[in-house]
Amino acid sequence: MTLRLPLVAAGLLLGTACSTLATMEGARTLEPGQAQVGGGLSLQHGASPLSYSGVPIPQVEIAGRVGVAPDVDVGLRAYLLGMGFDTRYRFWQGGRWHLAVAPGLFGAWVPALTGTVAGQGSVELRTPVTAEVVLSDAWSVSFGPRLVLRDQWNSLAVAGGRGAVSRLDVFAGGSARVELRARRLVVGLSGDAFAQPARHGGLGWSAGVDLGFRSAPRSPD
């Protein structure tokens, strides 16, 4: 009885993704001083070793973002198992259209488990380019190419010696997201699909929903 809960918790932890393929924002940056916090839930395939089973893996995320300058905001994001930050720059706006790029650095590390594995980790460089078209005061649609370069390594301890084995994962694809805004509330539905050209890992994908709460923009002096 006393082992059941830790085993269930371990199973849930191992059953979730080691990275995230989900999109949680569009191309419209926050105003300077404006902040947004929220979270997301998604089903994903391809971002975790457990994807070899063919079963989609759940992923849970929390995110925060703050506007630091006109057309520039920065974000922090944490998920199971990893976290990272990005800087989003809206580099073009015309009418209802917004274009932005959000380069980011993410990573994860799991300490020594059992046997010969002394630790696992990964570092990711993300480069999403997003176009967003505002349909109305409440609705918008965004889409764009996505590229994730991830170096993943396993540290090994075998027969008194230590070493490391690493692998490059590439997720190259695209994303589409529908966003609804109601006062301070932001709700998004997203779908992402990726090819994995570095190791011919097949199609990776994510389908998710995100929810955010946004502060009011600072009024101009």
Next chain:
Amino acid sequence: MLILVAAALAAEPAPMVGVGLDVVAWHTSARHDLHPALTAFAHLGPSTAPWSVALEATTARRIDGDAFVRYRTVHLRADALAGVALGTHATRFHASLGPALTVRAVAVASDAASTAATRLEPGVRGRVALDGPLVGRLGWAWHVGATTRGPGLDWDAGLGFGVRL
């Protein structure tokens, strides 16, 4: 940080030349080899036009082996890219495509024998980049790119600094 951002927002876009440090994932028959590389770059074109031309030269060197065999691999890649350049401020986003040529020189040496080979591998390179001002005429540049080479793809990312013209 905020002072740099404010200075960047007040500046005007401008062409730039500089050098940078890249991490390149060179594809091999087994996996990708990650190596640091040096890149010289130039982002050219009218600062008010929505297009730019980028010239790059990247070099990387790797030496490894054991007590019996020593391997040395040198990559040199040159490319010329053209594409869109957009920015709501002095920092500009570039999305470019163009031809690339990679020269790969491999030498294998042991006590018994040595051999070397050089291959020219043409390909196509695609890249997204950001560049912008730092302080005065100093600027920064960041990029992520992919280059075809034979049957595979090399991936790279880098950060550099330079002079705004």
